[in-house]
Amino acid sequence: MTLAIFVVLAAVSVISALLVISQKNSVISALYLIVTLGSQAVLYFMLGATFLGVLQIIVYAGAIMVLFLFVIMLLNLKRDEFGPDRRKGQRVVALLLTIFLAVEILAALKIGFPGHTALAGPSTVTGAPSEVARSLFVDYLYPFEIVSILLLVAIVGVIVLVRKRI
């Protein structure tokens, strides 16, 4: 039963991810990306990480993708703006990078990371909100706070750049 649900969800996730990059219309692409993110959220639920799954929906599906759609609709992009890119060199680079990534993933699955087994078994961590909070605010407090400052700097930077152009 669990396996059947996993297979369906994984298939939905991968197929909609492929449709994101193959669609000509950017609004439809964005909608398929929401399907991908949503099915990944359900995969998190299946792994018992309910908190992470709900956050995935709130942050990605609920906020970031709405902003994507908002910007796409506001710019009202025409179909021909998404024609083939004129820079031919990109295709070769893209192919090389894809092969590199595939080799990397295969190597990671085969060898694993130092200190970790290649394919982890079922996790003993429940992923409850309190556990996530402990790792964020106790174990990794400084990295977490530094990242938040970095994000704040990025937001302020964006506003400064936009102000200059107007």
Add this chain to the structure above:
Amino acid sequence: MATYILIATLKVVVVFSVFMLIVAYLSYVERRLVARFQTRIGPNRVGPAGLLQPVADAIKLITKEEIFPDNANKLLFLLAPILSLVPALLIMSVVPFGDSVTLFGHNIDLIISDIDVGVLFVFAVTSLGVYGVVMAGWSSNSKYSLLGALRSSAQMISYEVSYGLSIVGVLMLAGTLNLMEIVENQSSLLDWYIFKQPIGFIIFLICGIAENNRAPFDLPEAESELVAGYFTEYSSMKFGMFFMAEYAQMVNVSAIVTTLFLGGWQGPLLPPVVWFLIKVFAFIFLYIWIRATLPRFRYDQLMSFGWKFLLPLALLNIFVTGIFMYL
């Protein structure tokens, strides 16, 4: 196992039926109440005191012609009303409407699904409601719809931030994300979070109305400038579904306000379910009262109110709550 499935199914069927009945009759209640506020009578011809009006409305909507605009994206056009109704119906599944009753020797908790991240589930599902609006506006291939959808998505994103932050104070005091436990924490009147978190309560209520696109925040469907906003091109039951979604969201916001701030189903003498319904209907009345009283915001007022007033106030509320808890 079989009885477990049977009980769960029964709970879903009963809650869903009552919920849909309330949603259907809200259209009647709202028209009657708004009529009273404006010293009119309101619909009173269909059945005794107009009580069969929702049935007549449903028959009218179902038998109307289905219109698809030219060059509309048909699939998305059809999907949009469904995507705005489904999230609105899902929220009730985690709201506790009573403690527990014993029926035929089985102890039944009066909540469909008692999950640990109930509060977050509510916010996750609420945040998905905007897609129905966005897709409706975009797929209609009409400028009024698109403008309505753009306004709506900007409004919903802006107010969602303060909406989420307004309840952080309650969550800090309660120390849990489980809605059942939050209700149980408010066992006496003075424990109600409305008294401990008055600012959070007011921000939550304002943002709830804004999330819901109800007056005075009904800019997405401002009829004087946008015809009907994102559902301009809709007819028949697809139009009806947008309306059902709006009324269902009204019930949801009222139910969540009741659960988080007003002690949920807790109350003396009367059974818990009755207390829950009384509190929910009090809020629905407040909703309609506000709609009948206040004029619509201007768009720039709406944005500056949300970002420059509600958001800092919500952050300040969290800060002050934190200081009090530390003391």
